Amino acid sequence: MKLSNFDKNFMPLWITVFLMLVMGFAYDLKAQPGIDYDYVISQDEHCMALNIYHEARSDSLAGKFAVADVVLNRVRDDRYPKTICGVIYQGDHKPSWKDSSQLVPVRNRCQFSWYCDGKNDTPLDADSWNEAVLISSQIIKNGKYRGLTESATHYHADWIQPYWAPSLQQVGTIGSHIFYRAD
Secondary structure, X not given: OOOOHXXXXXXXXXXXXXXXXXXXXXXXXXXXXXXXXXXXXXXXXXHHHHHHHHHHOOOOHHHHXXXXXXXXXXXXXXXXXXXXXXXXXXXXXXXXXXXXXXXXXXXXXXXXXXXXXXXXXXXXXXXXXXXXXXXHHHHHHHOOOOOOOOOOOEXXXXXXXXXXXXXXXXXXXXXOEEEEEOO
């Protein structure tokens, strides 16, 4: 098949237009940060996904599931709140200086540091957020990798030495976190 001069000159243009359309559709299909996923996932799955995202976003897959497993272990433990969101948002609260009718977490007085560090908690990395949502759903709905931490109720990053660590039994290290349980 022989191409005319017209076809030879405009073929790169048609290919470019086609690729731009494909890329545009692909971008629209990709989840964007800041989208409200509550219509797709439960409140507990959303809370768990936020915790996975902020606590283990750069960790291995096993490390992300391990962080989620600890939250579920706490839900089953009488010393902690009985819901996933309750466990994640457990901590001291005070009236906001902007609106005294709204309670806000007291800095550095909560179970998970991301919640009370004073920074915006909105996920900004869409790929990491999507993975956190998927892991949250899999461990809550299907029990995937449940028990990975052998009933651990505490963990910390491997570069931190919290005051409470010597009082608990160390279970092991998964990813960049060290896991403990109280006996």
